[in-house]
Amino acid sequence: MNLDSIDDWVRTQYTSQVTPDLDGNEVTLFGWVQEVRDLGGLRFIILQDREGTVQVTIPKKRVSPEVLTKSDALQKRFSLGIKGTVKKTNMTKRGVEVVPSDIKIFSTATEQLPIDITGKTPANIEARLDARPLDLTLESSLAAFKIQHVALQAIRSFLFDKNFMEAHSPRIIASATEGGAELFCIDYFGQKAYLAQSPQLYKEELTLSFENVFEVGPFFRAEESHTRRHLSEFTSVDVEMAFANADNVMELLEQTINHTVSVVKEKCQTELTLLDHTLEVPTLPLRRLTYTQVLEDLKAQGVDIPWGEDITTDAFRVLGKIYPGFYFITDWPTHAKAFYIKPQDNNPQISEGFDLMYGYIELTSGGTRICDKTQLIERLKEKGLNPDSFKMHLQAFDYGMPPHAGWAIGLERLTMILTGIKNIREVTLYPRDRIRLTP
CATH class of the missing domain: 2.40.50.140 (Nucleic acid-binding proteins)
Structure with a gap:
C-alpha cells in the first residue's frame, strides 16, 4: 500500500x-x-x-x-x-x-490486534499492560488519564496561588531518605548510590530559601508488596511549608483536595460518566481521628490492635467501612513514623504525624518536621540509622532551619479515588512493580 x-x-x-x-x-x-x-x-x-x-x-x-x-x-x-x-x-x-x-x-496496523480497541470485549490487566500503547487508546483509559491531567493541573494552580514555588530535586542520592530496606541500589561510577524514595530531605532544606515549596515527580521504592495499590515507581506530589506545623499543612491539604475534586467534577463530567463514577466534593473540615480513637473504633468492630502497633490492611478495610470518605488519622506513635517527624513536646511517645485516608486507602502522609539538629540526630539513632550517612543534610540545620511541616500525595492513588478505578496499574502509564519491568 x-x-x-x-x-x-x-x-x-x-x-x-x-x-x-x-x-x-x-x-x-x-x-x-x-x-x-x-x-x-x-x-x-x-x-x-x-x-x-x-x-x-x-x-x-x-x-x-x-x-x-x-x-x-x-x-x-x-x-x-x-x-x-x-x-x-x-x-x-x-x-x-x-x-x-x-x-x-x-x-497501517496489524490485522490481528492483541486487545479489542472498542472495549466491547474486555481483556485482563496483564494482556492490557503487555499492549499498553494500544490499551491507552481505549476511551476508558483516555478518560482516566484526562482526569489525572486535570487533577494535577488543579493542584499545581492551587499551590501557585498559595505562593508555593515548584522545585525539582535529584533522583540519584547517596543515602536513604526514609530509612528502611525499600531502596534500589545503583552503581554510580563505582560508588554505591540509590534511587530516591522521596524528595523529603531536599524539600526540607529548600524551606531555608524558598520557604513554601512543592515538587511533582517520580520516586522509587523496592516494594515487595504486590497489591492493587502498590508500585515500585510512583508519582508523588510533595509539599513543604516553612514556619508551619502539622495543623497548618493539614488545612492546606484538605483545601487542596477539596479544590482538586471540585475542578475534576466540573471539568470532567464526560469522563466520569464514561467511567460510571460519581464524584462527591468533600465537606471541610475533614474528619480528624486520633490513632487512639481509631484503635477504639476497630476494637468495637472486633479488631483488637495493641497501642503502638501498625494498623494492618485488613484493619484498614474495616475502618474504611466505618469512614468511607476522606478522613485524617493524627497523633501516631512516634516510633511508627519516619525519623524526621517531630514528637509532641508534652508527650514524646506521640508524634505530630498524620495520614490522610480515603476509606482504607492511605492517600497522604505528613506532619511537623524536626527542626532541631540535636533532636534529629537522636531520632536517627533511635531508628537505627547512622547520622554520618546524613551529614550533608544535617549541616543544613546549622543555617537557621525554620519550623516546617509538609505532606506527600500519591498521584496514582489520588487518581484511583477520582476515577473509581480499583487497580493502581490502570492509572499508571507504564507501571513498574515487583514482577513488571516492561513495556
Missing part, C-alpha cells in the same frame, strides 16, 4: 468539536480507525482521536473513486487524515457525521 504524506493538511477540529452547529462546513480531522462497517451502499468509519470519536459516512455512489478506493483498504488503527463536510443527522448518537471528500492513509 502506498502511504500518504501529511503535506499542508492542518487539523481544524478534534472529533469532539464536530457538532451539528457545523452543518455544511468543511473540516480536516486526524485520527485512527476504531471500526469499519459496511451496509450495502454505505460504509461507516468510526474515527477516533484523543478527544473522542465521530462517524465518517461514505455513500459509495456519491464519493469520488479515489475516496472509495482508499476506504476499501481501511482496517482498525490505520492512521488517517479526513477532509469532508459536516452533516446533521438523526442517525448517530451525537447527531452529526462527516462525508469525506479526501482521505489520506498515513500508516
